[in-house]
Amino acid sequence: MSITAHREKLFPLLADNSITILYSGIPVHVSQDEYYPFRCNRQFFYYTGLTRENMALVMLKRDGKCTATLYIPEADPHAIRWMGKMVMPDEAKEISGIQSVRYIQNLERDLHFHLSSGLVDSAYFDTDRHSPEDMPDYNLTKAMDIAGRYPAIRILNLHPLTAKLRKCKDEEEVAAIQKAIDATKSGLDAVMETLRPGMYEYQVQAIFEAKIFSEGAEGPSFPTIAGAGINGTMLHYGTNRELCNDGDLILLDLGAKVDGYCADITRTYPVNGKFTDRQRQYYEIALAANRAVAKAAKPGMTTRDLNDICKNVLAEGLIKMGKIETPEEVGKYYMHGVSHHLGIDVHDITDASDYALLPGCVITDEPGLYIDEEAIGIRIEDDLLITEEGCICLSEDIIRTPDDIEAFMAKTL
Ligand SMILES: [Mn+2]
Incomplete structure (x- = not known):
């Protein structure tokens, strides 16, 4: 139909x-x-x-x-x-x-x-x-x-x-994206259950991909990114050959594909199950930006507007930490956009003559902080469906707060 x-x-x-x-x-x-x-x-x-x-x-x-x-x-x-x-x-x-x-x-x-x-x-x-x-x-x-x-x-x-x-997805397309996101959630839960210091990045990738295949997904919607430590600061890192060391964060940018439609999710986990204070400080800033974007996204806004909101929250947090002095310096630690459209393509095709969001658009919400000198790379990416009034976070159930992540990982440590 x-x-x-x-x-x-x-x-x-x-x-x-x-x-x-x-x-x-x-x-x-x-x-x-x-x-x-x-x-x-x-x-x-x-x-x-x-x-x-x-x-x-x-x-x-x-x-x-x-x-x-x-x-x-x-x-x-x-x-x-x-x-x-x-x-x-x-x-x-x-x-x-x-x-x-x-x-x-x-x-x-x-x-x-x-x-x-x-x-x-x-x-x-x-x-x-x-x-x-x-x-x-x-x-x-x-x-x-x-x-x-x-x-x-x-x-x-x-x-x-x-x-x-x-640009605007119908009900069946949204249902397919939701299925892809649900399979991705299962894959990420499996990762949190097994992640340990001493594992290789490719082993983390294998756990995720085995789980989504067993959930009936066609496969990954793009090459899985599993970057531990400094590798998490490289935006499209994809070799996944290195060790996950005690004390590292691992950045996982990945997604399942179901019925031809993509999920695109990023989560960042502490390899040993516990964030350091420093990691948590940065993480909370990225999370605040992620939540601010999800709160603001609605018809009429553009992805550029959302990126401005994201940059303001990140800058404010970094200034408070004393990491930067002026809002303009945020570009040193955050260098991509916060949103792209998502659908049959991971970076779905867009209408260059009209950037304003409409009900039915599905976009990502993916603030990040990449602190090379501390080998800390963090990105938190959710998928949002724009509605008449605002938006629904289709990946709301994939846990993202440091407390929830630590509690989940503690169950199996
Ligand atoms: Mn993305």
């Missing part, structure tokens, strides 16, 4: 006499017969609910009327023998809500008909390019190919239209 609604919300935004062509993608080659794990194009998933390779969605808008056709690979007994079950046409119809399903070998001919008939004058693709040096992905390659073969067709980028829609 909701997948059909995603397409219905898109139709009014599309130009008339246009075709929209989205590919799920193909696996990227590594070496010999090895391929990177397949990652479906996220816009294709949003509009179809499907995640398998070598599929395409074609939507036509002519004279204000829209149609959608889905192209899937034909089930082949040899391919099934080696690679496992394939999606059958009836199953594809049911998941996507699209009644017109054709085999992918018809796609080229069908596209040629549409693009050469004069009935459409523009074609939407996912032409997103993250960085100038990136290799073009499958959708971008196809857009360039079509542009070359049909130069009279105007190529348009679907990305900003999808960003507008994906």
Whole structure:
């Protein structure tokens, strides 16, 4: 149901006499017969609910009327023998809500008909390019190919239209994010139950990931960050090869993925189960900032407004401690933003023309303090659902106060 609604919300935004062509993608080659794990194009998933390779969605808008056709690979007994079950046409119809399903070998001919008939004058693709040096992905390659073969067709980028829609999550999307957060909570509880000095960071990662898999998650929503001591001050640390020493904090930035939707949570725990006074002082400042953001977040605000609130609380705390003298110096110990959108992508796509939060937005709330000279890195990250009046913290149940963390860890020490 909701997948059909995603397409219905898109139709009014599309130009008339246009075709929209989205590919799920193909696996990227590594070496010999090895391929990177397949990652479906996220816009294709949003509009179809499907995640398998070598599929395409074609939507036509002519004279204000829209149609959608889905192209899937034909089930082949040899391919099934080696690679496992394939999606059958009836199953594809049911998941996507699209009644017109054709085999992918018809796609080229069908596209040629549409693009050469004069009935459409523009074609939407996912032409997103993250960085100038990136290799073009499958959708971008196809857009360039079509542009070359049909130069009279105007190529348009679907990305900003999808960003507008994906900004606000519907009930089913919020339910999926909540499931991902609940699995993440189980993983973090398991970590607190087993964390001890002398463990390696990768062992902490393994405990978290084993638990979320056993809870039915598809896996981590991004590479798990487990940084003990000084490693907790490196924002995207990800090697996770070092020891967790007695007296260290460990910063865990992680999340489970469920039904295609991500959780993104950070917790910081004392490896031996007890914060030092100094660690606790910094921790309480970050926690106050986290709570201030959760209290303030509401429709109409921007993530920049929330970051200003966060920075003020952090600066005030650090000035009180005598760590800095002026509010401007806070940048020395806090150098990222407090929020990003969360959904199918961990850093979900956003509409660059409109930053104001709306009911249905899901954003993170992640203040941090990174004190290199004391080998203290702290981040406390929750996921907030913006509502009509304010927001709901979807990860409220994942314990975060120093007292609660110490009490939980003391049970198993
Ligand atoms: Mn985050």
